[in-house]
Amino acid sequence: MASFTVTSASVADGAAWSPEQLAGKDVSPQLSWSGAPRGTKSYAVTVYDPDAPTGSGFWHWAVADIPAAVTELPEGAGDDAGSGLPEGAIQVPNDARLARFLGAAPPAGHGVHRYFVVVHALDVESLGVPADCTPAFLGFTMASHVLGRAVLVATSETPGPERIEVSRLVPASADAIFAVLSDPQGHVDIDASGMLIDAEGDPVERAGDRFVVHMDREALGDVPLGKYDVEVVITTLVPGEEIAWTVEGRIRPHARHIYGYRLEPAEGGTLVTSYYDWSEVSEEWKNRITFPVVPESSLKATLGILERTVRRRGDSPTR
Incomplete structure (x- = not known):
């Protein structure tokens, strides 16, 4: 017509x-x-x-x-x-x-x-x-x-929330959970992606502390980055209550997405909320890749691994 x-x-x-x-x-x-x-x-x-x-x-x-x-x-x-x-x-x-x-x-x-x-x-x-x-x-x-x-x-278009949060009741004290989250090796232990191979550094105590994580992107088979190191930079740290960090890699400027955990006492243990926030990511980075890079399912999986890790550390005479 x-x-x-x-x-x-x-x-x-x-x-x-x-x-x-x-x-x-x-x-x-x-x-x-x-x-x-x-x-x-x-x-x-x-x-x-x-x-x-x-x-x-x-x-x-x-x-x-x-x-x-x-x-x-x-x-x-x-x-x-x-x-x-x-x-x-x-x-x-x-x-x-x-x-x-x-x-x-x-x-x-x-x-x-x-x-x-x-x-x-x-x-x-x-x-x-x-x-x-x-x-x-x-x-x-x-x-x-x-x-x-x-x-x-x-x-x-109505923008959606630039943050994901999931929670799980972990039958352990906040101090025991926080000990895992503030330990660089703890980050490797609870990783659900298979990318974190090892970590170097002392347990973090305050915002601004850093440690190195050895990564292997080949574990995902999606981006040909191979093996590389990143620095984890603590952005928030309140002992026994909250810890958050961002990751700095080889590419500049850094993306500035935030990973974190909040801990709240609850009947039967500690309510642990894992969150991923990309609200501060620049438009330059949003044009490079699609956010979120970590799906809600991964946060849920990590909380399950966190519970198992806390339990095993409690049972181990060396931890």
């Missing part, structure tokens, strides 16, 4: 929606169109998100029976009253069952969503659909009447 042109003062094609078009403000975009096919007798306007995790996308706005003489909708036309719509046009309920424009609100951490803003040129003056029909029914009804479409794509 024929294509024609739609533009918007609210958003450029391929760009992110402005705050006005996000959920909470819910201001419909300004739209202007031109070049519709000969024989156009009315227009419909729809805004659809195919990336919504529903199995069928999400319709944010649907307007039918816009007269052929109209080639523009002002920003905010799609409010509850349809105050900016021309006479005769109707808004059918969106997928939230609201007869208005509903702003973008992708789930946090779900990535970039696309919003297809489409002006449909139709060969009838009215589609005759019920005012309370669904956008899908509207689409079905107008499918055989479309002469052309003008398409503009906007985007939106």
